[in-house]
Amino acid sequence: MHMSISIDINVISCSQSISCWFVEPTARLVFMILISLPDSGNHNQSAMMKNVVGFLALFVFTGLANGQQVITVTNGETDGRWGPLETCPAGSRAIGYQTQNELDAPVVDDSAVNTIVIFCDDPLQTNLTSTPGYTGNWQNVQTCPFGAYMKSFQLRVSPAGNTTDNTAVNDIRFMCSNDRDISGIGNNGGYWGEYSAECLEGICGIETRVRPDGGLLVDNTALNDVRFTCCTPADFKNF
Numbered sequence: 001m002h003m004s005i006s007i008d009i010n011v012i013s014c015s016q017s018i019s020c021w022f023v024e025p026t027a028r029l030v031f032m033i034l035i036s037l038p039d040s041g042n043h044n045q046s047a048m049m050k051n052v053v054g055f056l057a058l059f060v061f062t063g064l065a066n067g068q069q070v071i072t073v074t075n076g077e078t079d080g081r082w083g084p085l086e087t088c089p090a091g092s093r094a095i096g097y098q099t100q101n102e103l104d105a106p107v108v109d110d111s112a113v114n115t116i117v118i119f120c121d122d123p124l125q126t127n128l129t130s131t132p133g134y135t136g137n138w139q140n141v142q143t144c145p146f147g148a149y150m151k152s153f154q155l156r157v158s159p160a161g162n163t164t165d166n167t168a169v170n171d172i173r174f175m176c177s178n179d180r181d182i183s184g185i186g187n188n189g190g191y192w193g194e195y196s197a198e199c200l201e202g203i204c205g206i207e208t209r210v211r212p213d214g215g216l217l218v219d220n221t222a223l224n225d226v227r228f229t230c231c232t233p234a235d236f237k238n239f
């Protein structure tokens with residue numbers, strides 16, 4: 001039961017990005033067969049058939065998840081376009097992050113979180129941003145304790161429709177592989193959503209959804225959503 005839910009989450013999370021249709025074609029195909037199975041008159045037979053196909057889907061999907069799993073949350077906002085996927089160099093994964101935030105100010109229009117930078121643990125300490133924002137102050141770098149890495153995340157978001165000031169994503173925090181979270185300073189508006197699924201091997205890539213600066217007459221929101229790709233065991237094979 002739990003596993004079949006994770007299939008749904010991954011297929012849905014991927015549906016917003018064209019590239020995902022190429023990344024997981026087999027999982028998608030099996031999923032479509034699964035949901036389009038004709039409901040024959042014989043319910044026992046059709047239910048059994050769905051179980052068999054569901055099991056196969058799970059099997060194929062588990063193999064593919066080792067290729068490209070995406071973790072998402074459900075409370076992101078929808079303005080702006082998804083930016084490019086940026087990934088850690090092979091053999092490394094994300095162990096820390098930093099945000100650029102326009103913190104809550106008396107002026108009406110704040111955009112809260114603009115940019116999320118994640119730091120990989122390769123020798124060059126490669127940093128990834130996908131699409132960056134355009135304003136705000138850099139907050140402190142937050143890093144998992146030595147030996148731990150980031151495996152899931154949670155967003156604090158103001159839902160669209162705030163007549164005073166929309167900000168979309170206000171804050172983010174990550175869970176590390178030692179089950180301690182890391183968090184910095186963000187804005188207090190809106191609500192924390194649920195944690196994303198966990199990347200067993202850690203987070204290896206980032207895609208952000210940023211609404212570009214609309215100028216002085218627009219209620220800017222900057223970062224609207226973010227999602228991460230999981231590392232795979234193959235990423236660490238020769239390291």
Ligand SMILES: *[C@@H]1O[C@H](CO)[C@@H](O)[C@H](O)[C@H]1NC(C)=O
Pocket residue numbers: 098117126127
């Ligand atoms: C990210 O890496 C680039 C290239 O090394 C560097 O110029 C930049 O300052 C780094 N950004 C952060 C936030 O550390």
Ligand SMILES: *[C@@H]1O[C@H](CO)[C@@H](O)[C@H](O)[C@H]1NC(C)=O
Pocket residue numbers: 157158159162163164165166188189190191
């Ligand atoms: C709506 O905007 C106001 C002003 O910025 C803010 O204080 C409040 O927290 C926002 N409400 C929500 C639900 O985010």
Ligand SMILES: [Ca+2]
Pocket residue numbers: 104105106107108109110165
């Ligand atoms: Ca404000």
Ligand SMILES: [Ca+2]
Pocket residue numbers: 108109110111165166167219220221
């Ligand atoms: Ca705003």
